[in-house]
Amino acid sequence: MRLLHRLALATVMVGGAVSAGLVLIDAHSRQAAAEATLADLGRSRMDEANGERACERLDTPAVRPPPPHRPARHRPPPPGPRVEPPRIIPLGPSAWPAWAAARGWERPPVAADWSAVQTGLLSSSVAVVVETPWPRGPCARLLVTGSTAPGFLGALLPGSPVWLAPLLAVILTAWIALAPVARRIEGLTALVEARPAESFQLPAGFAGSDEVSALGQALQRMSDRLREELHGREAQERRLREFVAHTMHDVMVPLTVLMQHVSKLREAQPDQPSVRAIADEAHYIGALLQNLEAAARIEGGAPELCKAPVELCELVRRVAARHDVFAHERSVELAVGLPERPAFIEGDLTLLERALSNLVYNAIHYNRPGGHVAVVLEMGAHFVLSVLDDGPGIPADEMGQLVQRGFRGNQARSRGSRGHGLGLHITHEVAKMHGFELRLERPPEGGLRALIEGPSNQRSPRELRKGIH
């Protein structure tokens, strides 16, 4: 409620200052008027009295306050401070009544005509000292006292505090005008924060014709534009992915036919280097295309996992089957070590297959004839899927660099060595997306061990379905 806090503070400060100012000015004005009047009264009495001797009569009962009498039965005393009628007290040249001193009044210095006695700005008692033409007698000066009772001359403000009413009215008006506005602004803020930017919805009840409504409508229009743009982008991405999928399909079929022929050729001429090279390249093209497909999914705006129960033993067998030919070509032995029972985890089938395939491909590709590759799956609370080879391995410093760059090799290296570029990067990304860990280790006996580790789901899909339905 910061706006209202500020309003409260401002009104208190300004109202307080104005009120205080008014009260002080009023008091001062009344006192000044009273003093002038008392001075006139003193002087006129002086003129009336017959010279110095009459001065002594100034303090006579004639001008003394009337003795208190029985209060009139028919009229209650008026509210407010008691009205003191004026008194004239003759003073000697340097006399000063004790009672005046007791009240804190100081004897003013001699002046030409009359001077005021400082009684305090807010005091209702007023006193002046009038100089007489007889400075040496008992009537050298006259002390004239009175009060600034309400209704007396010079009052600016009326007696009762009714003058505060307009001030309060102003404050109240400000609050009445601004409090609803502050609330509406808060309401609008809450609406904006309630939902994401592109689904901002101004409720029908918010209509109005003030600045806040205008702001709300502007925000609504902005949100609508944002939503349109986002939909446009999403549609574009969808079209791109569909294009990739269709293209993949169009390429995969002829590639498959090619591979069937190459295989027959290999059988007929197993030692022909060209034939082996063709087989190699065909395999690589197939793997690369599938990697590109995976990369398109991963690097898209919102990489999604299509999670389902994945049986790892079957996955490993499929990947091994895919690479058997390749391994045979390279005279590398490829073996798998699997648990007896089906091993289920939660994950994206295709991406996991890609991740493992890339590791197996690299293990075979970088190996030498007569080398070995083993894919081993261990199941427990966690699963550990390792690809172990006795190839040259990766030097420690290079391994560090690869890990740092997220397994994306630089261009030259990617083109030259083929494996470290896209394949390992995809494996790493897939592991990350699943919350699994990818580790590259250098076993003491040499070679490379690449492992993917993550939580396992010990229940079968049937059991999972039972749990759901």
Added chain:
Amino acid sequence: MARILLIEDDAALAAEIVSTLERAGHTVDWWSEGRVPDPSGLDLLVVDLMLPGMYGLDILVELRASSDLPVLVLSARNATSDRVRALELGADDYLTKPFWPEELVQRVKARLRRPYLARSTQLHVAGLKIDTEQGWVCRDGASIELTPTERSLLLILAARQGEPVTRSRLAEVLADASSLGDRNLDAHISRLRKKLGPGEVIATVWGVGYRLATKDARRP
């Protein structure tokens, strides 16, 4: 070996697949359009997804309403959702293009290994006869004496029908599961090999452990 129906609309690819499977010893029929086959008389259906006529998945659904015939899906569509869907609808396997013919043969063989009732409890390896159910081993009619540990090891290997078994799995049967278990395992296997006589009965698998030297489970 088996009667296989292939439904694939690309003629060049279909010709290759038929030729590959026939060379592996199977009898293959080929349809180029999608329609639901009569499962009787068939041992396996190999079907593409994108077909003129009826889509592969629809064929699968209709087939599954009345038959348990093993189905292997071939497809260029590699999207996880497609594969999961096909498996949910009852496909037994899903082979994505491109694939090597050897791969196809292996996957077909794996699907034809159902039902398990046909599995024999007796294995023949390098002149040995092993009964996995009763747990005895004999060569030329003469029974071979094995310690309980050696028998356990052999039966585990035999149960896996030639697939490699990891060292850690084998080490589980050893009496003392200490850190020396590994070397201990090698010693046991070595003694077992000696007892089993000539010929390679137990093969070493680099990086994994050991396997029974039957024909490789993966290689046709």
